[in-house]
Amino acid sequence: MAKEQKRTLVMAKNYYTEINFLTTPYEIYELIKSPKRITLATDGGAIPLKGSLGFVVANEDGTILLTCYGQPAGHDPLSFRSEICALLAAARLITLIKDYYDTTMSCNEPARSKTQIYTDSLSMIKKLEAYDEYPTAHLKTVLHSEWDVLSALHKALQCFRTKPKINWVKSHQDDKVYDIERMLIDAYLNSEADELATIGLKRLQEKPIVPMDPNTSIQFHIEGRTITRDFKSTVREIIQLKPLRKFYCERFKWSDNIFDLIDWDIFRPVYKKNISKKGIQWLHKFCIKKLPTGERIHKRDHFHDKRCASCLDDEDDNHMFQCTKRRSVRKKFLNQINVLRNTVDTNLCDIMQEGLMAYFKGECMSNTMFRIRGKKGMGRYKNLIDEQSVIGWDNLLRGKLSKEWRIQQKAYKTRLRLVDPIEYDKIKRKKKRKQEQQNEANNNKTTKSKNKIEEFHGFFQAIVPIILEMWTDRCIDRNTPVLGGRIVAEYDSLSKKVTHYYTLREMVLPEDELKIFNEDLKVRLDDTNQQLKKWINRWKPVIDHSMKRVKELAQENSKPIWQHFTANKPAKTKVSRKLSKQLKPKKYYNNPLTNVYTRLKKKRSSSRVLPVIKKIKHKVNHLISTLYNKLGKKRSTSREQTVLEVGTQMIDDRYGDEPK
Ligand SMILES: [Zn+2]
Known part of the structure; x- marks a missing residue:
């Protein structure tokens, strides 16, 4: 028993920087033993790399008997950790006072008091409730943030004979109430605890190492710091940040502190x-x-x-x-x-x-x-x-x-x-x-993030x-090929195009003119090829359309020219391109002047051109051969072939290899 008490004392000691008894400690011990109610109000706060805690112990009427401030240990504690530590410190202190007088006076009477706790940390209350759901619930949260102090707190609260009642109190109510007398007890005690924590925050230095609490079983130290939350990102930051910082300082020629600015x-x-x-x-x-x-x-x-x-x-x-x-x-x-x-x-x-x-x-x-x-x-x-x-x-x-x-x-x-x-x-x-309305409108369409x-x-x-x-x-x-080569040629043509479009400036709608020609030509031509291209691509269709529109509007607004004169209907400006049907040319053969001779082939038009080469087909006339045959003579073969037989025509053999 004594050993455990000593250990609790060692563990607890690191939370208390300054304890102020506004009454004798024994009076508090008496209160613990009496069936009255004892009130604890705790608060914690944090700034980067350090946290602080404060708590007060009061009796039923709200008379403060004890104040204390201190700080939680660990690498960069958040206010959540500070709140837990504040309550843990308060609960441990009550237990310590009770145990101390119990041993010095060898008293075995149980503590009959009821404990009322006020805190402004709702998340802590919720977490503690979750721990009570079933006996091994807390084991599920071993790798959660702040497991060490949460499990310790859970255990510490179980040491009380009657389970303490924890109530949430709205913090900083003292900002609004000017008359402390009229504040409710819980709000008043909370503001006192808050003040103590603020003193701690101002006076104390960072405390990155958490002393080992055997109940925690496991702790994670790296580079002289105890990591209690967000293990993954914290470890990554501690390991990687150093080389990264060094790299940045060298690369940008920064001195050491600039990285932190x-x-x-x-x-x-x-x-x-x-x-x-x-x-x-x-x-x-x-x-x-x-x-x-x-x-x-x-x-x-x-x-x-x-x-x-x-x-x-x-x-x-x-x-x-x-x-x-x-x-x-x-x-x-x-x-x-x-x-x-x-x-x-x-x-x-x-x-x-x-x-x-x-x-x-x-x-x-x-x-x-x-x-x-x-x-x-x-x-x-x-x-x-x-x-x-x-x-x-x-x-x-x-x-x-x-x-x-x-x-x-x-x-x-x-x-x-x-x-x-x-x-x-x-x-x-x-x-x-306005934003809510917008969000509603947005939600109807798409679920956009409201962040x-x-x-x-x-x-x-x-x-x-x-x-x-x-x-x-x-x-x-x-990367467009070679300097002075294509890129210059391209610039030349682009600048010509752009200059051309600038000459159309007065022909577009005035409202478009401001948008399209928002820069002077001179400034525009200073741009790079890509920018000129983009400008052309963007505004060419607009210029075309705008000019068309100007024409249309002009047409709507102006009278047709004939109305300026006396005529009551427009002059005929259109000429029909339809040709009246021409008579067929007279056929010459019907003309009595030329109709002298009878034509042989009436069907053929005289205007048609004969093909230049045309194989004239005709029947071979054997009339002469048959005549010879009838005369009993053979027809000489030496005679010239008929001209009409084109196919077999041949040049005479002058030197004759044929027998004569
Ligand atoms: Zn340049």
């Missing part, structure tokens, strides 16, 4: 979503400055031209954005900043716009930032400007934003609320209602496709 919560989701959808290749190379730009390839292969295909300057990582031939793409970035303007602090948007534009133009950053800082009311953004400058404005396009962006945005919203709380709530309610994306996260997500498109264009421009 970056708001990775903006970068991470976009990066993850993109590589899962479109593959890791491009985005990864872009994000760590490894795209195969002219200069980079040239380093490895001297035959590779390091110049930009569009403007013939050397092409490095910045050139993609700074290329003078790609100036028109900058508008797309501006559009995205304008989207931000709907909700984000105007000053933040201005800083972002100025910063990006200065980067695009290749201007001196420090001068630009100096100018911005000089403006009125910009003092509070000093940190943001400094941090983004060391991170790099080009890296802002790579999703590396300083944490200050979100911090300042949050502060801006708070300021809005403070200036006019009533108006602010009104606007907020209106927006909420609202945070502004800067949305900005990065929107610019990634723009940059990808830029890069794709650049590759097409570059």
